[in-house]
Each structure stands twice: as C-alpha cells, then as structure tokens.
Amino acid sequence: MNHNPLKDAFDKHKRFKNKINLERKKPLQSDNAPDVPKGLYEKCKSCQKTFVAKDIADNYFVCPSCDNHFRLRAIDRINITVDSHSFLEKGHGFITLDPLFIDGYEQKVLDYKKQTSLDEAYVYGYAQIKGLPFVIGVMDSHFMMGSMGSVVGEKVTKSIEYALVKRLPLILFSASGGARMQEGIYSLMQMAKTSGALKKLHDQGLLFVSVLTHPTTGGVTASFASLGDIILAEPKALIGFAGPRVIKQTIKQDLPDDFQKAEFLQDKGMVDKVVHRSDLRATLYNILKLHTRSA
Amino acid sequence: MDILKKEKKLLKLENELKSLDDEKKIESINQKIEDYKYGMMQDLSAWDRVLLARHPKRPTAKAIINHLIDDFIELHGDRNFADDKAIYGGIGFYKDLPVTIIAQQKGKNTEENITHNFGMPHPEGYRKALRLMKQAEKFNRPIITLIDTPGAFPGIGAEARGQGEAIARNLFEMSALEVPIISIVIGEGGSGGALAIGVANEVYMLENSIYSILSPEGYASILWKDAKKAQKAAEVMKLTSYDLEELGVIDGIIKEPIGGAHHYQEKAFEAIDKTLKEALTHYQDFSGYEIKTARYTKFRKMGFFQRFNYDNLKGV
Numbered sequence: 359m360n361h362n363p364l365k366d367a368f369d370k371h372k373r374f375k376n377k378i379n380l381e382r383k384k385p386l387q388s389d390n391a392p393d394v395p396k397g398l399y400e401k402c403k404s405c406q407k408t409f410v411a412k413d414i415a416d417n418y419f420v421c422p423s424c425d426n427h428f429r430l431r432a433i434d435r436i437n438i439t440v441d442s443h444s445f446l447e448k449g450h451g452f453i454t455l456d457p458l459f460i461d462g463y464e465q466k467v468l469d470y471k472k473q474t475s476l477d478e479a480y481v482y483g484y485a486q487i488k489g490l491p492f493v494i495g496v497m498d499s500h501f502m503m504g505s506m507g508s509v510v511g512e513k514v515t516k517s518i519e520y521a522l523v524k525r526l527p528l529i530l531f532s533a534s535g536g537a538r539m540q541e542g543i544y545s546l547m548q549m550a551k552t553s554g555a556l557k558k559l560h561d562q563g564l565l566f567v568s569v570l571t572h573p574t575t576g577g578v579t580a581s582f583a584s585l586g587d588i589i590l591a592e593p594k595a596l597i598g599f600a601g602p603r604v605i606k607q608t609i610k611q612d613l614p615d616d617f618q619k620a621e622f623l624q625d626k627g628m629v630d631k632v633v634h635r636s637d638l639r640a641t642l643y644n645i646l647k648l649h650t651r652s653a
Numbered sequence: 654m655d656i657l658k659k660e661k662k663l664l665k666l667e668n669e670l671k672s673l674d675d676e677k678k679i680e681s682i683n684q685k686i687e688d689y690k691y692g693m694m695q696d697l698s699a700w701d702r703v704l705l706a707r708h709p710k711r712p713t714a715k716a717i718i719n720h721l722i723d724d725f726i727e728l729h730g731d732r733n734f735a736d737d738k739a740i741y742g743g744i745g746f747y748k749d750l751p752v753t754i755i756a757q758q759k760g761k762n763t764e765e766n767i768t769h770n771f772g773m774p775h776p777e778g779y780r781k782a783l784r785l786m787k788q789a790e791k792f793n794r795p796i797i798t799l800i801d802t803p804g805a806f807p808g809i810g811a812e813a814r815g816q817g818e819a820i821a822r823n824l825f826e827m828s829a830l831e832v833p834i835i836s837i838v839i840g841e842g843g844s845g846g847a848l849a850i851g852v853a854n855e856v857y858m859l860e861n862s863i864y865s866i867l868s869p870e871g872y873a874s875i876l877w878k879d880a881k882k883a884q885k886a887a888e889v890m891k892l893t894s895y896d897l898e899e900l901g902v903i904d905g906i907i908k909e910p911i912g913g914a915h916h917y918q919e920k921a922f923e924a925i926d927k928t929l930k931e932a933l934t935h936y937q938d939f940s941g942y943e944i945k946t947a948r949y950t951k952f953r954k955m956g957f958f959q960r961f962n963y964d965n966l967k968g969v
Contacts, residue, residue, distance in 0.1 A: 451961035457900070458891055460876075508956035515953070537845075537866055539875050542890055543902050546866045547955035549845060550852045553821055554828030554949050561829070577866075579817030580805075580845040585825055599817035599845075600807030604871075608807050618812060626813045 402426050418635045427592050427635050429572060431474070432481040432498040435531055439639055440485035440494060447483040449516050452509045454478060456540070463540045470501050478509045479534070482517035484526075487639060490646040493521040495530040499573070503535035506578055510538070511548025514582060518555040518566075527565035527646060532583040536576015549581035556585050565649045567642065570597050570620065570629065584628075588645060590638070591620035591629045656701040659693045690912040697861070699887040699896075703869060705861040706840045710915040712922070714741055714756030714799040714839065720922045721929070722747055722754060730781060734814065737778030739770045739802070740850075742785045744794070750933065753789035755782045755850055756799035759840065772841075773806035776819035779849050783823050790830050795933055798850040800838045803868055805846030820849040827852035828949055831941030835932045837907065837925065838862045838894075854948045855932045856902070858894035859921070860909040864902070865892035902955065 400411045404426035414421070418438050419428040430438075436445050456463045471477070479501035485494040495517040497504040506514075514530070521528040537545035559566055568586030570579075572595035579599050583589075591597060598618035606613060616622045623629040633641050666689065670682050697705075705711070718725055718741070725745035730736040741758040744751065757774065760766035774782075782798075789796045805816055827834065827850075836853035842864030858864060867875070872890055873882035891897065894906045907924050914921035936944060 451963060453959040453961065455958055457957040458889055460889065508958040512956050512958060539866060539872060541957065542866050543864065543892070543897060543900065544955065544957045546844065546848055547902060547952065549821075550824050550828065550848060550952045551955055553824035554852070554952055557825050557828045558949075560825075577845055580820040580849075581824060582821070584815070584818040584821040598812050599805065599820070600812065605807045605809065605812070609809065611809075613809065617809065622813075626815070628815045628818060 400428075402428075418638075420635050425593070427572060427594065429499055429533065431500055432476065432496040435496045435498075436481070436485070436494065438635075439642070440487055441489070444486040445483055445494070446485070447481060448520055449482055449513050450477065452477055452513060454507060454509045457508075457544055458540065458542045460540045466502070466540075474498065474501050476501050478513065479504045479506070480510045480513045480517075482513060482520070484520075484524075487643045487646060490643065490650060492527045492529055492646060493517055493524070495528065497531060497533045497578070499533040499535070502538065504533045504578075505535050505538035506545055506548050507538035507541040508544050508548065511545070511551055514548075514552045515555045518552070518559050518582075521564060521566075522555075522559055522562060525562070525564065527567065527649060528559065529567045529569065529642060530582065530586075531569045531571055532574045532578050533571045534574060534576070534578040534583075536578055545577065549577050552582040553585060556582055560585075560587075565645075567645055569638070569642075571595050573597070575599065575601055586630075589628075589630050590633050590641065591623065591631075592635055592638075593620055593632055595620045597623050597629070656693065656697065656704050659689075663689055663693065690916070694911050694913065699890070699893050700869075700884045702861050702893045703863055703883075703887050705913055705915075706863045708913070708915050709761060711840055712914055712918050713761065714758045714801055716918065717799060717839065717922060717925060718745075718754055718756065721926055722752070725754070728785060731777045731784055733780060734777045735775075737770075737775050737781060738768055739772055739774040739806070740778035740782055742782060744789075747797070747929065747933070751792070751794050752797055752933075753785055753794050754797045754799070755785055757802040757847075757850070759801055770806060772802040773804060774802065774846060774849075775806050775808075775811045776814040776816050779805075779819040779823050782850050783819075783826055786827065786830060786834075790832050793832060795832055795936065796830070796834045796853075797929065798834065798836045798853065800836055800842045800847045800851055800864075801840035801862075802843050802846050803841050804843035805849070820845045823849040824852055828952065829945050830948075831945050833933065833936035833939070833944050834948070835929060837928075838864050838903075841868075843868055852948070852952065854936065854944060854951070855904045857905045857907050857928055857932075858897065858903050859907050859914060859925075860894050861913055862894060863892040864894075864897055865890050900957075 398411055399408050400414050401408045402421040405424035407423050419430055454467045480497050482495040566586050568583050568589045570591040574583050574597045596618055602613055620632045624632050666686050673679050722745035725743055727743040742755040744753050757772045758769045759772035760769045786796055834853040836851045836856045838858040840862050844867050869883040869886040870880045873886040874880040897903045898906055907928050910917040910920035
C-alpha cells in the first residue's frame with residue numbers, strides 16, 4: 359500500500375551501516391571446525407605460513423616471516439594510519455548505476471556492498487595524524503579490484519574539492535586494477551575529471567601525497583595516483599600502466615623479476631620513496647609537519 | 654556479412670567496370686555501384702564501425718594535416734629522451750590562423766606502421782605533445798589534436814619511463830590550458846592513450862570512428878575471458894560516434910561521405926574543415942580564463958551515477 363520507490367531504492371543500496379565500521383569484525387564461529395574459529399588465523403599468500411590473525415593485525419598487516427604486505431581493507435588502512443577516533447567519513451550516499459546495461463553488473467555491485475560493507479571502492483574523510491589535520495582517501499581493492507567507475511571518480515574528485523575548500527593537505531592511498539570496464543567510456547572520463555581537480559589543488563599551493571599500494575595499475579596510475587607532489591610506495595607493490603600479462607603478450611619476451619615493483623619504479627625515478635608499512639605513519643607525519651607553516 | 658566483405662564485392666564491381674567499353678553498360682554498372690555503396694552504409698553495426706575505423710585505407714593524420722594546414726612545420730622530440738614517431742606534431746596556418754597540431758599517426762603499410770609503432774605512443778610521445786601544447790599556450794595559438802591510436806604502448810621501456818605518469822601529466826596540464834583545444838577522433842580512440850591528447854573544449858568524432866575505454870578485444874578478454882568475443886563486446890561497449898554523442902561524452906559528429914572517408918577522402922576533408930572552422934570561430938572571443946573554465950566544467954560533469962539526498966527520506 360505505502361509503496362515508496364525512494365525507500366525501496368534506499369533499502370536496496372544502503373550498506374549495513376551508514377558509517378564505516380572502524381572495529382574489525384569479530385571472527386565468526388564455524389560449525390565444522392569447532393577448534394578453529396574462522397578468521398582467527400590468516401595465511402600469508404607469499405610464504406604460505408599461517409599466523410594468528412591478531413598478530414598480523416598488530417604487525418601492521420605485514421607477514422612477520424617474509425615481510426609480505428597484505429592487501430588492506432579501507433578500514434584497516436585508516437585504523438593503522440590515523441589517530442584513533444579522529445576519522446570522520448565524508449561523501450555518503452553515492453549509488454553506482456549501470457550505464458551500459460552489462461549483464462549482472464548491478465548484482466555484482468550489490469554483492470560487493472554486502473561483502474565489504476562499503477558504498478564503493480573509495481572512502482574519504484577528515485582525519486589527523488598526531489593532531490595534524492588532513493584529508494585521507496583510501497581505495498579498497500576488495501571492492502571489485504578497487505576499479506574506478508563513475509562513483510569512485512566522483513568521490514575522488516569530491517575528496518580533492520573537500521581538501522581545496524578546507525585548505526588541508528590530501529593523502530590518497532591507491533589500490534586499484536584500473537578503470538572499471540563495466541562503465542565503459544564514463545570510467546575513462548574519470549581520469550580527466552580527477553586529474554583536472556588535482557590541477558586546481560596544485561594551483562592553490564596545497565599538498566598532495568600519493569601512496570601507491572599493491573596493486574596500482576591502469577587508469578588509476580595514469581591519472582591521480584601519479585600526480586602527487588610526493589609519491590610514496592609500499593615495498594613490492596605492483597605499480598604500472600599496462601598489466602604484466604598484456605606487456606608479455608605484446609612484446610613476446612619474458613619480463614625482469616622486479617619489473618613494475620615499487621623498488622623498480624624508485625630506481626627508475628618514478629617514485630619518491632619506498633616506505634615500509636610500519637614506518638608509513640611516521641613518514642606521513644613528517645611530511646605533514648614539513649608542510650605546516652608554524653606561526 | 655560484415656563491412657569488409659561488402660567492400661570486396663564493391664571492388665569486384667569496380668574491376669568489372671574497367672574491362673567494359675560499352676557506354677550504356679558502364680552507366681548501368683556505375684549506378685549499381687552507387688546504389689551498392691549507399692546500401693552498404695545503412696544500418697552499420699558497431700563492429701562494422703570498428704572495422705571501418707581500422708581500415709588500412711582510412712585517411713591518416715598526416716593526410717588530413719597536409720590538406721588542411723598551410724606552411725606546416727613538424728616539430729620533433731620531447732627535449733628529454735627521444736622523438737616518438739607515433740605522435741606527429743607541429744605548427745602551421747589554418748586558413749590565416751597560426752595553430753599547433755598534435756596527432757597520432759598510423760601507417761598505411763607494415764613498414765610505415767613499424768616506423769610509427771602502429772600509432773601507439775611511448776611516454777616521450779606524450780611529453781612531446783605536452784611540450785608543444787605549452788608552447789602553443791605561450792604564443793596564444795589554438796591547439797588541434799587528431800586522435801587515432803589503439804592505445805598507449807605497453808612495453809618494458811614505456812613502463813620504466815613512466816607511461817602512467819606521462820598520461821596523467823597531460824590530463825593534469827590540459828585541464829588548465831588557456832587556449833582552445835579542439836580534438837577530432839579520426840580512427841581509433843583507444844583508452845587513456847587517446848584521452849591523453851583528448852582533454853579538449855570540443856571533442857568531435859568522424860562518423861565511423863570509435864572511442865572506448867579499451868579495444869573490443871581487450872574488453873572481451875577482461876569481462877568474459879575470451880578475446881574472440883570482440884564482436885559482442887563492440888556491440889555492448891557503446892563506442893560508436895552516435896552512442897557517444899548520446900552519452901554526452903563528445904560534442905559532435907563529423908558526417909562522412911556515403912561509402913566512408915576512405916572512398917571519398919576529399920569530401921571527408923571538407924567536412925572536417927567545416928567543423929574546425931566553426932569550432933575555432935566560436936572560441937576566438939573567449940578569454941583564457943573562460944576557455945579553461947569551460948573545459949574544466951565540461952569534464953567535471955562527466956559520470957553516470959546517483960546520489961541520495963538523505964533529507965528526502967525524512968518522514969518515510
């Protein structure tokens with residue numbers, strides 16, 4: 359009777375909670391393995407060793423044995439980077455649409471929303487490191503490989519504009535497979551949109567720090583991620599424009615071992631500094647401090 | 654039957670014409686050819702347009718520049734690493750107006766294509782383009798870019814020299830140039846490699862050109878893990894000029910003569926000429942600030958999404 363299309367749409371698209379959940383989800387008890395609650399242990403994909411999840415979390419989500427940097431969820435990234443309780447999320451309520459009518463795309467987005475409790479692959483807001491304010495933007499590669507469609511492009515642009523209006527530095531963590539294929543040409547146009555907004559930020563003399571994490575490729579590398587005043591990268595992160603598979607197919611040669619790794623790019627002069635995750639917060643604090651004009 | 658097969662049939666008719674000397678017959682076959690050409694270009698599928706956009710006889714950037722620009726001087730190199738021959742640029746007169754032209758150049762045959770790397774630029778190509786654009790801004794010259802590339806080149810050297818950074822830098826700087834930029838997609842507009850010289854006040858497409866996020870082959874292999882579904886991909890990608898005009902991504906279509914630009918090059922040049930003249934006249938009284946703001950605003954609006962207004966939910 360009281361059918362309200364707006365409310366229907368809202369129920370369909372809203373995430374579990376309006377705000378990002380800063381607490382890590384408690385491990386669920388699984389039925390068939392009573393001794394090992396799911397989520398209690400995590401396996402390192404690089405060295406195949408298993409660790410207690412909490413130890414990994416305490417170690418900045420870095421493997422204690424082989425130093426492999428785990429892919430982070432946006433919430434974890436924010437938790438390990440900013441002062442506790444300083445994060446204030448901005449830019450709610452964006453809804454991803456399906457401009458090309460690709461089979462199953464809408465459902466896929468809804469599934470990812472449920473899985474990750476995120477609106478989209480990008481989260482941004484106000485935050486502080488040791489009291490220094492800045493705008494933080496984090497891409498989450500667990501949401502459809504962090505790919506950039508219209509909503510991600512718009513939110514990135516909004517975060518730049520937020521920094522512009524508040525005259526705050528912007529720190530952006532990228533982790534993305536590139537432009538989102540399902541949204542076709544609109545995804546491509548997000549590259550121009552975000553880069554143009556960064557030019558405005560640049561002209562206002564504001565700081566933009568780009569942190570490249572595993573993986574940063576395609577349309578994200580070819581737009582905002584490469585435009586930092588300072589570009590940091592996490593060790594061994596895959597960073598590049600074309601994917602290694604495509605390059606291999608095109609040139610029909612084997613690729614060097616460290617090709618497109620963060621260290622390779624630092625060597626070639628494309629990245630300012632490769633920073634271990636455990637030092638990242640301190641490094642970012644230093645950078646912010648260096649760009650604060652003291653009275 | 655796709656467009657290339659139809660073209661073969663057309664060629665057969667034309668060959669038939671050569672061996673005849675009876676005037677009446679010639680006339681009737683001529684009529685037949687005209688009718689066939691007309692019919693051929695009706696109801697083109699998206700895949701047909703992909704084939705036409707890649708047609709080896711399609712006029713390349715050099716041909717268009719030769720025809721439209723007087724006293725053209727090619728300018729080489731990025732002043733840093735090398736001269737990329739996939740990007741062809743320089744200065745010249747368009748009618749009486751000094752302009753800077755930057756284009757992606759494909760070859761007509763294998764040898765030429767190797768020279769121009771199949772129109773796939775390296776980072777130094779994009780940096781050359783940026784250098785020429787900055788130069789144009791300094792001397793207050795409008796910029797014309799002709800887009801025709803399958804995409805930026807994926808290779809070891811390209812990655813090591815920062816392909817991503819080079820493209821990003823162009824998008825960044827082009828958004829704020831204070832001279833008008835007019836872009837025309839003349840063949841393939843592939844991905845970021847095309848956009849890197851395509852952040853323009855006015856973006857036009859030749860009727861049978863394509864502009865997309867990735868080649869249909871790449872798209873099919875990513876979405877359906879099968880590059881052979883390229884034809885299907887072309888149909889869903891919305892990459893033709895008509896689709897893109899509908900989506901609001903381009904500003905206009907330059908109609909090609911019946912039979913396609915490769916059959917009647919002169920007519921295609923005329924159509925390009927007309928559009929360019931209109932576009933450049935439109936911007937001649939704009940100030941630098943107005944030009945860059947108009948361009949920025951246009952790209953700022955790009956995207957397709959919704960946003961909830963939470964206020965609307967009160968009382969629901």
